[in-house]
Amino acid sequence: MKQSIIHIALVVKDYDEAIDFYVNKLKFDLIEDTYQPNQDKRWVVVSPPGSQGTTILLARASNENQTKFTGNQTGGRVFLFLSTDDFWRDYNRMLSDGINFVREPQEQDYGTVAVFEDLYGNLWDLLQLSPEHPMSSRT
Template identity: 55%
Template sequence: MPHPTSRLGLIALVVDDYDEAIAYYTGVLGFELREDSPHADGGGKRWVVVAPPGSGEGATCLLLARAVTDHQRSRVGDQTGRRVGFFLYTEDFEAYYRRLTDAGVTIEKPPWDEPYGTVAVFRDLYGNRWDLVQPAAG
């Protein structure tokens, strides 16, 4: 029996504060705010979704999830055991890299070339490690 079509819709990113995270991901990284609405559970929870600029309909987005327990708060900034856990692809590496450096983003490893493209490692406002990647042509 064939598998039904599926896709990744959202990836949860645990954050300290909704508004701080929205300001960073939209202002510094240039992401689009796709949704910001109260969560059905109440209690100040919100459903906050952001996506890289130009992401089409159906693209994988980030769900900014505010940490509410001590265990969740301990994971803010280190959801992946200090590994790079997020990969931001761009068609204009130089412009996006300049955007990051102009905004004072922590560049952990400056650009280098790999067979699959040009890469740099940066940290977001919480310390999560990201690869900025411009895929190689072809």
């Protein structure tokens, strides 16, 4: 059996402002932006450059309950983990593009990591795994 997680839905306030952040600030690729008239919504998918794995579905909040979770889908914990092949290149570029880091870079046993927030406040790890880490061959 072979299975994979294809998309992770991320609740956003507005499609266009989310696309602007992910494409222009994080440098993600816009994979799809398709209007779905039957539901009056868009299917917006972004992915880190060069990624072959899971993508992010930018899902606009459609009711009050969803809106209150925008930016806090995991109760304040780090939600997503962006792996890179060059931590310092990406960290410095993200700083220059105005990305807010809430935890400074640290060297850990598993690699180099810093925590940043997206435009709504969701927390992300930017990390470069050490070559010995079991997941490093997957990045």
